[in-house]
Amino acid sequence: MQQKKELNIQMGSRIRKARLQAGLTQEAFAELLNLGPKHISAIERGIVGLSMETLQNICQVLHVSADTLLFGDIETSPADALCQRLGRLSPEEFAQMEEIVNKILEIYVKK
Template sequence: MKDKKQINIEVGTRIKCAREKAGLTQDRFSELIGMGPKSVSALERGTVGISLSTLQRICQVLSISSDDILFDNDIAENDAQMLTTRLTRLSSEQFEITKEILNKLFEAFAISGK
């Protein structure tokens, strides 16, 4: 069984990975979850543990499950779910703009063969 320190390090690493996948800086992430940047840094390094309320806020902001943070799941498996959740939160106008951008991007990929 893993000790508390090792669990904190693993949880912190998963939080950092999920934050980076979401394209958030540590400063912006700290604002969104209502913590100071130093506290987020300590959390990501595993020098402190995570409370349930903080875990809940992190999962809401990153559109992920607490299982992704607490257990050794591959966060990449949930990328499509995260994107879908983010798209549903957009206004109609923002969604249409995003859809146009994505369609242009997909067309560019098809033309370039990538």
């Protein structure tokens, strides 16, 4: 087994935290990245490092900056986490969610 590098361990932990905040399982995350779930597990445990392409793809899927994954500080508000999840919807799914949210907000504004 490869020896874990401290940076890989820290980044893997941050990726896992961001993935969980995004509401993704390892399997769903792997599918979005066109990687295997075992590879995602190895990344999150710091067993393997990342290519620049994989890092870029992870950032795009999770809607986080590379700085966040490299240096930390991925604390997000519940609203930010919700926005991240909404950002992964298809345009059709987003339009449906927008309609639902607007209807709910209309109820609260009338009060």
